[in-house]
Amino acid sequence: MNENKITIQKIAELAGVNKATVSRVLNGSATISQKTKEKVERIIKEYNYTPNTIARGLAVNKTFTVGFCHDYKDKRAFANHFFYKMLQGIENVIYDNDYLFLMMSRHEREDGTSMFERVVKERRVDGVILPSSLYNEANYRLLKEHRMPFVVLGEREFGHSDVRWVDVDNRQAAQLLTERLYENGYRRIHLYTDQEAIARDKFIADRIDGYTRTMEKLGLPAFVATSVGELQARGTEAVICCTHEQLFELLKETADGLPLPDAELGTFDENPMFQYFKRTVHYVSIDLEKWANRRRIFCFPSSIKKKTFRTLSRFPHFWREHQILNKGQMK
Amino acid sequence: MNENKITIQKIAELAGVNKATVSRVLNGSATISQKTKEKVERIIKEYNYTPNTIARGLAVNKTFTVGFCHDYKDKRAFANHFFYKMLQGIENVIYDNDYLFLMMSRHEREDGTSMFERVVKERRVDGVILPSSLYNEANYRLLKEHRMPFVVLGEREFGHSDVRWVDVDNRQAAQLLTERLYENGYRRIHLYTDQEAIARDKFIADRIDGYTRTMEKLGLPAFVATSVGELQARGTEAVICCTHEQLFELLKETADGLPLPDAELGTFDENPMFQYFKRTVHYVSIDLEKWANRRRIFCFPSSIKKKTFRTLSRFPHFWREHQILNKGQMK
DNA sequence: GTGAAAGCGCTAACAG
DNA sequence: CTGTTAGCGCTTTCAC
Numbered sequence: 001m002n003e004n005k006i007t008i009q010k011i012a013e014l015a016g017v018n019k020a021t022v023s024r025v026l027n028g029s030a031t032i033s034q035k036t037k038e039k040v041e042r043i044i045k046e047y048n049y050t051p052n053t054i055a056r057g058l059a060v061n062k063t064f065t066v067g068f069c070h071d072y073k074d075k076r077a078f079a080n081h082f083f084y085k086m087l088q089g090i091e092n093v094i095y096d097n098d099y100l101f102l103m104m105s106r107h108e109r110e111d112g113t114s115m116f117e118r119v120v121k122e123r124r125v126d127g128v129i130l131p132s133s134l135y136n137e138a139n140y141r142l143l144k145e146h147r148m149p150f151v152v153l154g155e156r157e158f159g160h161s162d163v164r165w166v167d168v169d170n171r172q173a174a175q176l177l178t179e180r181l182y183e184n185g186y187r188r189i190h191l192y193t194d195q196e197a198i199a200r201d202k203f204i205a206d207r208i209d210g211y212t213r214t215m216e217k218l219g220l221p222a223f224v225a226t227s228v229g230e231l232q233a234r235g236t237e238a239v240i241c242c243t244h245e246q247l248f249e250l251l252k253e254t255a256d257g258l259p260l261p262d263a264e265l266g267t268f269d270e271n272p273m274f275q276y277f278k279r280t281v282h283y284v285s286i287d288l289e290k291w292a293n294r295r296r297i298f299c300f301p302s303s304i305k306k307k308t309f310r311t312l313s314r315f316p317h318f319w320r321e322h323q324i325l326n327k328g329q330m331k
Numbered sequence: 332m333n334e335n336k337i338t339i340q341k342i343a344e345l346a347g348v349n350k351a352t353v354s355r356v357l358n359g360s361a362t363i364s365q366k367t368k369e370k371v372e373r374i375i376k377e378y379n380y381t382p383n384t385i386a387r388g389l390a391v392n393k394t395f396t397v398g399f400c401h402d403y404k405d406k407r408a409f410a411n412h413f414f415y416k417m418l419q420g421i422e423n424v425i426y427d428n429d430y431l432f433l434m435m436s437r438h439e440r441e442d443g444t445s446m447f448e449r450v451v452k453e454r455r456v457d458g459v460i461l462p463s464s465l466y467n468e469a470n471y472r473l474l475k476e477h478r479m480p481f482v483v484l485g486e487r488e489f490g491h492s493d494v495r496w497v498d499v500d501n502r503q504a505a506q507l508l509t510e511r512l513y514e515n516g517y518r519r520i521h522l523y524t525d526q527e528a529i530a531r532d533k534f535i536a537d538r539i540d541g542y543t544r545t546m547e548k549l550g551l552p553a554f555v556a557t558s559v560g561e562l563q564a565r566g567t568e569a570v571i572c573c574t575h576e577q578l579f580e581l582l583k584e585t586a587d588g589l590p591l592p593d594a595e596l597g598t599f600d601e602n603p604m605f606q607y608f609k610r611t612v613h614y615v616s617i618d619l620e621k622w623a624n625r626r627r628i629f630c631f632p633s634s635i636k637k638k639t640f641r642t643l644s645r646f647p648h649f650w651r652e653h654q655i656l657n658k659g660q661m662k
Numbered sequence: 663g664t665g666a667a668a669g670c671g672c673t674a675a676c677a678g
Numbered sequence: 679c680t681g682t683t684a685g686c687g688c689t690t691t692c693a694c
Contacts, residue, residue, distance in 0.1 A: 007671055018681045023673060031679055050452045055671030058389055058686045065433075084415075095438040095446055100455065102396075103434050107426040115426055121381045124431065251607045273604040276582045338687055349665045354689060364663060386687030389670045 067125035174210025186238035193242035398456035463487035505541025517569035524573035
């Protein structure tokens with residue numbers, strides 16, 4: 001291939017030292033004389049040499065790569081602004097730590113194995129980030145068996161106390177939203193969600209809980225609807241849409257016109273397009289960039305730099321332990 | 332680390348053969364007796380062995396990974412639905428070919444080098460996909476110097492005939508949009524764009540060209556505006572927004588109300604949120620999924636499976652040569 | 663058809 | 679402080 005590819009061996013010869021010595025200056029070993037260090041560094045610069053991370057990884061059993069797994073079938077994720085903001089934040093932290101970012105999808109291959117599984121088994125990454133929707137017992141076992149550090153995006157409990165996750169405080173977000181609607185004069189504030197999602201997704205349950213408690217505190221009856229009909233029958237003044245799917249459903253004109261023409265709409269997470277919508281959307285959202293910059297949201301402290309990525313599995317649940325709350329931002 | 336990690340050596344011992352033999356059955360060498368082949372395959376299955384792609388890559392000088400570079404500072408890209416649809420399509424094709432997908436950003440590191448540069452120099456990927464906004468003379472030289480195959484997303488010429496790119500037919504898209512607005516009864520159809528973008532981005536120039544020619548054909552005066560004031564002064568009936576940025580500008584209420592309250596709005600590419608907007612948005616868009624499934628849009632023919640990724644650089648300009656055109660889809 | 667050995671580019675003991 | 683040696687897990691001549 002590239003015949004004049006420049007390797008550590010060549011640099012060693014050029015500098016008149018052993019390649020082990022070059023390796024030492026590369027890795028900042030203390031036991032190096034200033035003289036040889038400078039000589040080697042000069043040659044490295046002169047020949048524009050960059051050590052091969054893959055070979056290095058093979059030697060030290062690391063890849064300097066973080067994997068991010070997503071469900072390619074989940075169109076919701078790909079339509080979700082929150083998802084991308086997160087992705088951006090993750091990328092920034094990863095790059096700042098001289099790591100690379102590998103996208104994996106829950107793509108099943110012909111032989112029945114998934115790309116994710118193979119990546120884990122082959123140790124093509126040093127750690128994995130995966131959304132709670134992809135965190136299940138099988139993946140837990142896979143990751144544990146291969147001693148692969150991972151962190152789950154979104155709270156999810158399976159009785160494993162050794163699982164690290166990050167999440168926002170959905171209860172508080174729901175509280176903020178409910179309170180704000182109340183302050184705006186609405187009283188028949190109802191929540192709209194998908195029946196199946198209640199049991200499946202913890203963030204839904206938390207949002208419902210936050211809403212219900214707040215309504216109680218306000219001395220108002222809480223009502224969780226799972227269909228538009230229920231909302232209509234209840235004379236809804238303001239409706240909290242648990243996900244954007246519910247929101248879009250209410251925004252869509254049907255043969256009978258808008259489902260709830262007179263109700264105010266509230267939801268979680270921002271979408272920059274909201275401002276152009278026909279109907280006003282009230283929302284709570286977290287300033288992701290702010291948190292990402294503080295390197296907390298993704299659980300990567302700056303100290304991992306150059307260190308083994310295994311530390312990943314020792315990170316605390318920042319979001320849970322510190323009770324960092326949604327900064328409500330209402331429109 | 333994982334003390335009982337299972338390697339090709341172990342499999343060889345277990346099967347009572349040499350690791351070279353195991354390697355041969357792994358790679359489907361023909362010169363293998365059916366008997367040993369079956370024996371080895373049995374052991375592999377029994378021990379759930381997966382060969383280490385990284386080590387394999389070191390031996391054959393490949394990584395089985397495709398890199399995708401994006402500009403992390405370009406908020407537009409990250410807010411762009413088209414961008415993500417593309418990403419999804421690329422991922423699918425890559426996974427189908429048993430390749431991995433590495434996200435790179437134009438992230439500058441402290442030492443002044445970019446992550447992209449390092450990835451290329453270290454050959455941590457076998458090929459690179461990069462948007463035309465990141466394709467410049469410096470990157471061209473970098474990629475060529477390191478014999479790194481690449482394909483540019485979006486047409487861009489720099490006098491290098493050996494550069495492969497894929498793009499949609501922006502001229503035809505503009506034509507479709509203009510014609511449709513004409514059919515709807517509008518006559519003072521004007522185009523709105525960013526002054527600087529005209530020279531910088533070929534797709535803008537192409538859209539302008541398509542619009543201008545169509546207007547000529549229709550016997551109408553074409554008018555390219557670069558400010559809202561110009562549009563207002565011209566009594567615009569319908570305005571073609573060259574990018575969504577222009578569109579959003581016209582959608583945003585100012586102190587004086589909407590900029591062009593009575594004009595119809597047209598643009599390129601879909602955004603699924605359009606349907607909820609206050610104002611109707613006319614748009615042309617390409618059915619990306621359709622083309623992605625045909626594996627044409629991203630220039631990865633199915634034949635690259637298991638073959639060196641260098642073929643990438645020999646792919647034809649499908650989109651140019653076949654004149655595959657924007658299927659106009661108007662709302 | 664299969665084994666032995668060298669090598670991909672790097673790190674990590676172990677000497678000296 | 680620096681060189682030697684032995685790997686990391688796999689492929690690939692070259693013999694036999």
